[in-house]
Amino acid sequence: MTSQKTMLRKILPLLQEKGKRYRKQTNVLARRAAGKELVVTRPSSGEETRNYATRGDYIVTNLTGAKEQYVVAKDKFEARYQLVQHRANGLAEYASKGQVMGIEVTAEIVALFSTGNDFNFEAPWGGNLIVKKGDFLAVPPTLDEIYRIAKVEFKETYLEVPM
Numbered sequence: 001m002t003s004q005k006t007m008l009r010k011i012l013p014l015l016q017e018k019g020k021r022y023r024k025q026t027n028v029l030a031r032r033a034a035g036k037e038l039v040v041t042r043p044s045s046g047e048e049t050r051n052y053a054t055r056g057d058y059i060v061t062n063l064t065g066a067k068e069q070y071v072v073a074k075d076k077f078e079a080r081y082q083l084v085q086h087r088a089n090g091l092a093e094y095a096s097k098g099q100v101m102g103i104e105v106t107a108e109i110v111a112l113f114s115t116g117n118d119f120n121f122e123a124p125w126g127g128n129l130i131v132k133k134g135d136f137l138a139v140p141p142t143l144d145e146i147y148r149i150a151k152v153e154f155k156e157t158y159l160e161v162p163m
Contacts, residue, residue: 001128002113002121007146010112011103011137019103022138022158024096028081029061031090033071043068043150045135049127064156071125080140099161100138102149105131123147 033053041048044066051071053059058077061069072080081094103109110133113119118132124145131137134151136158149158 002119004122004124004145007121007137008139008143011109011146012139012143014109015101015103015137015139019101021099021161021163022102023099023161024157025159026063026157027084027093027095028063029087029091030058030072030077030081030094031092032074033057033059039069039071041068041070042066044152045132045150048148048150049123049129051123051125051127062153062157064153066153068150068153098141100140100158101143102136102138102154102158104151105133105135105137107133109137121146121148 033055035055037053037059038050039053039059040050053071056074058072058074059069060072060077061067080096080098082097084093084095086092110117110119113121118130120128120130123129124147129148131148136149136151136154137146138149139146
């Protein structure tokens with residue numbers, strides 16, 4: 001499995017050359033985790049990764065067709081999202097504050113990491129992410145982590161922003 005450090009080293013130059021800036025155009029629903037809780041992220045393409053939320057983390061649900069969920073640490077969540085409105089059962093709706101740099105995964109990118117049609121790399125939280133041609137790789141403005149966003153969900157939630 002390719003490490004975060006190696007992914008960043010190989011993908012950041014491509015992002016600087018060919019990447020685009022995007023903003024999340026759809027809001028999310030989120031709640032605070034009360035304790036250790038397994039969250040399985042399942043976009044429309046199937047299971048992507050598994051992560052454990054700990055007390056205080058946010059469990060986020062994208063408002064996409066797949067309604068995929070993922071865990072965001074409290075400090076990252078509060079830096080990246082702003083409250084829109086409270087909902088029932090401890091849920092609240094949030095809007096994204098920032099942007100990401102992203103690049104679509106081409107056959108050339110897959111070939112940097114695999115001889116097959118997909119590859120795996122270490123998620124920022126230590127889990128395993130599976131990447132397929134057509135997915136997107138994204139980094140926040142801090143350029144300190146890289147993650148995968150499935151193709152269908154990327155198209156449903158992100159909008160290109162002029163540079």
